[in-house]
Amino acid sequence: MKPWERYWFGDVALARPYLVLRFVLVVLAFDTWLNMMPEGVKYGVGAFNVAHFAWLDGFVPSAGFYLGVLAFTGVLALSQALYRPHRIAIILIAAGYTLGWACSLLDSVPHHYLLSLYLLCFVFFPMLSARSAFSRFAQAPRGTVPAYVLFCVTTAVVYFYVAAWSAADGQPYWLPMICSVGYLIASMQDRAELRALRWLTPILVAAPIAYHVRAAERGELLLYMTGIAIIAFAPAQWIHIFGRTLTRPARSLIEEHDGDGIDERASQVFYLSLVGLAVAPMVSGFVDLPGVKTGCMLTAFAMLFVMGRQLYFTPRWRPVWRVASLFGGCLALWITVTTSHARFDFYREGALDADRRGDHDTAIVYRQKAERYAP
Amino acid sequence: MSSAETEPPPEPPSASARRWSSRFIAAFVFLQFLIPLTYLTRDDAADERFTWRHFASPAARSCETSASLERLDGQREPIPLQRLIHQDWVDYVAQGRRAVVDAFMQWECESEDVLEVEVTNRCDDDGGTHEYTLRCGSARAHESSRTALR
Numbered sequence: 195m196k197p198w199e200r201y202w203f204g205d206v207a208l209a210r211p212y213l214v215l216r217f218v219l220v221v222l223a224f225d226t227w228l229n230m231m232p233e234g235v236k237y238g239v240g241a242f243n244v245a246h247f248a249w250l251d252g253f254v255p256s257a258g259f260y261l262g263v264l265a266f267t268g269v270l271a272l273s274q275a276l277y278r279p280h281r282i283a284i285i286l287i288a289a290g291y292t293l294g295w296a297c298s299l300l301d302s303v304p305h306h307y308l309l310s311l312y313l314l315c316f317v318f319f320p321m322l323s324a325r326s327a328f329s330r331f332a333q334a335p336r337g338t339v340p341a342y343v344l345f346c347v348t349t350a351v352v353y354f355y356v357a358a359w360s361a362a363d364g365q366p367y368w369l370p371m372i373c374s375v376g377y378l379i380a381s382m383q384d385r386a387e388l389r390a391l392r393w394l395t396p397i398l399v400a401a402p403i404a405y406h407v408r409a410a411e412r413g414e415l416l417l418y419m420t421g422i423a424i425i426a427f428a429p430a431q432w433i434h435i436f437g438r439t440l441t442r443p444a445r446s447l448i449e450e451h452d453g454d455g456i457d458e459r460a461s462q463v464f465y466l467s468l469v470g471l472a473v474a475p476m477v478s479g480f481v482d483l484p485g486v487k488t489g490c491m492l493t494a495f496a497m498l499f500v501m502g503r504q505l506y507f508t509p510r511w512r513p514v515w516r517v518a519s520l521f522g523g524c525l526a527l528w529i530t531v532t533t534s535h536a537r538f539d540f541y542r543e544g545a546l547d548a549d550r551r552g553d554h555d556t557a558i559v560y561r562q563k564a565e566r567y568a569p
Numbered sequence: 570m571s572s573a574e575t576e577p578p579p580e581p582p583s584a585s586a587r588r589w590s591s592r593f594i595a596a597f598v599f600l601q602f603l604i605p606l607t608y609l610t611r612d613d614a615a616d617e618r619f620t621w622r623h624f625a626s627p628a629a630r631s632c633e634t635s636a637s638l639e640r641l642d643g644q645r646e647p648i649p650l651q652r653l654i655h656q657d658w659v660d661y662v663a664q665g666r667r668a669v670v671d672a673f674m675q676w677e678c679e680s681e682d683v684l685e686v687e688v689t690n691r692c693d694d695d696g697g698t699h700e701y702t703l704r705c706g707s708a709r710a711h712e713s714s715r716t717a718l719r
Contacts, residue, residue: 199587202594208578239655244672246618251672299669300657303626307619311601320579337578340590344597351601355621412625551652 202343204385205336207430209437211319212327214345214425216275218312221421222291223272223523225414226264227530231483232539234260235560236300239547246296255297257544258485263294265478265489269523270496277519278512279321280500288313305415308352315345324441334434336384346381346426350374353402369408372401380426392429399427463513470517471498477524481531482563483540490524538567613667632692634663638677639685648677648686663690670701671710678705686710 237243238256245251267290274283292310295301318341329335353374360367376398383395402423406416425433471494478490497520501513531537541564548557582590608620615630617623636648650659654673661669674686688701688710703710 199591202591203582203587236655236657240653242654242658242673242676244658244661244669299661299666300655302618304618304621304623305625314597322579326578335578338581339579340582340594344594347598348601351598352621352624355605356624359620359622406624409624415625547655550656 201382202340203338204343204382206339206342206381206384207334207433208320208322208327208337208339209334209430209433210384210425211339211342211345212322212324213433213437214342214422215279215316215319217421217425218309218316218418219271219275219279219287221414221418222287222309223268223275223526224530225418226268226271226291226294227527228534228536229412229414230264230294230301231261231531232536232543233301234264234483234485235540235544235547237298239551243297244299246299246302250297253297256484258488260294260297260485261483262485262489262492263290265481265483265486265527266492266496267291267294269490269493269520269527271523272526273493273497273516273519273523276522277515278323281317281321283496283500284313284316284319286496288317303412305418308348309418311348312345315341315348317341318344324445328434328438328441328445334430336430343381346377349422349426350377350381353377353405369401369405372398373405376401377426383427384430395427396429399423463511467501467513467517470514470521474517474520474524477521477528481528481537482567483531483537486527486531490527493523494520535569538564538569541567613665615664615666616668629660630664630692632663632665632690634659634688634690636662636673636677636686636688638680638683638687641682641684662688665690665692665699665701667712671703674701674703674710678703 234257236257237260238254238258241254243251243254245253267287270283270290271287274280274287288310291306291313295303295306295310320337320339320341327335351374353370357367357370357374360370376395379391379398380395383392386392403420406419428436475487475490475494478487481487497516501516541560545557545560545564548554548560605620605622608617608622617627634650636650637645638648639645650662658669658673662673670688674688677683677686683705685705686703690699690701691697692699698715700713700715701710702713
């Protein structure tokens with residue numbers, strides 16, 4: 195293999211792509227519900243909008259559309275993190291999330307673009323089961339995962355530009371530059387023969403953590419970048435032990451036995467899954483935010499599409515676990531929204547904006563809801 | 570117990586798959602290097618999207634904005650920005666984000682009998698005044714700046 199191919203197609207510990215995919219999906223789900231949904235009230239006001247891309251300019255997203263897309267993305271992301279992800283579902287999450295921020299300049303948070311790049315990398319990740327990423331042996335399984343290396347390089351490029359623009363503006367640039375170099379080194383650590391490199395890499399995790407803590411950024415960005423850095427920089431053995439402990443219940447409860455085949459349970463599982471798919475989105479009816487019910491129903495359709503033939507032709511418990519993960523996603527959305535300030539913030543901001551614009555009827559409706567959901 | 574057994578890792582890609590993956594990776598990385606550089610060619614210095622100039626949203630300038638329009642009969646009317654669009658859009662207009670200023674002025678031009686739209690921003694930080702004028706039917710607003718005497 196040429197050096198180029200050796201870099202991209204060299205072995206990485208499979209625990210890293212397994213954990214980083216699930217970590218980002220879980221944080222993304224709660225990020226969309228807690229931080230992005232309350233902002234949704236700004237959408238569609240006065241039917242004025244400017245999109246990030248000219249080809250989207252003709253479309254004016256409403257609050258219902260924006261919240262629906264976020265509910266769809268969040269529920270699907272969490273359900274994929276809870277049970278064996280499916281590539282089609284990851285494509286839908288990437289598309290939904292990107293559409294969510296791209297449809298309006300109202301969402302100009304720089305790291306939302308970064309997350310879209312990450313989701314694009316995830317589309318090409320191997321959809322690993324817990325068993326394939328974590329063996330029962332002490333040795334961490336390794337494999338060729340070029341998309342994971344691309345994920346690390348993407349992060350390195352971002353830090354490189356942060357450092358380069360800082361240098362151009364005469365500001366300190368050494369910390370983001372160390373982060374950039376660190377990610378390039380971290381992407382090679384699992385196949386490096388050089389012992390010094392394996393010693394150095396875990397120490398370099400201090401750079402991204404220090405950079406984001408010093409920058410006093412929004413909480414969710416700090417969480418994303420710290421978690422990703424720990425997964426990318428930690429020694430393979432530590433990550434393996436952590437992942438093995440974390441997935442022990444999944445490996446012993448969820449993963450089906452190899453001997454499972456087509457049997458008489460097929461129709462029972464089929465009907466059970468169908469009922470589950472129909473019932474799960476109903477949980478969102480209690481959320482009381484525009485568009486959320488539609489978003490959750492679309493997630494159920496997406497799940498049906500993802501399961502495809504598996505729904506009937508796989509009599510194993512896989513369809514049931516998929517539906518259970520959808521239930522988990524819808525329940526988590528409901529619990530998150532009802533126990534946080536998200537819904538209150540949405541209606542309070544809506545009332546304030548409607549008052550400012552002199553739309554007192556809308557302001558009254560929003561204020562009543564804000565009072566109902568006040569913490 | 571079979572659930573604790575190890576599944577084989579994903580198969581290493583074939584030579585042809587490696588070739589195609591390499592092309593995709595090269596294009597993806599090249600674009601990632603290229604896109605932030607487009608900042609150097611942008612008319613609007615405030616438009617820092619996709620450039621990684623900042624990891625988080627940069628602090629916005631503090632500016633005040635006012636807008637007016639001229640009717641075909643020569644009558645000039647103020648535009649109550651805050652009553653028409655969300656405050657976030659008003660802030661974008663006040664900060665002089667060209668894409669939003671242009672879109673807002675074009676949007677106003679869609680009303681009947683409007684000949685010209687004008688937006689004036691006064692910013693505290695550089696003490697400057699920026700005026701944008703759009704003759705309805707034109708593609709882009711004309712911008713003029715004045716720095717206040719200190």
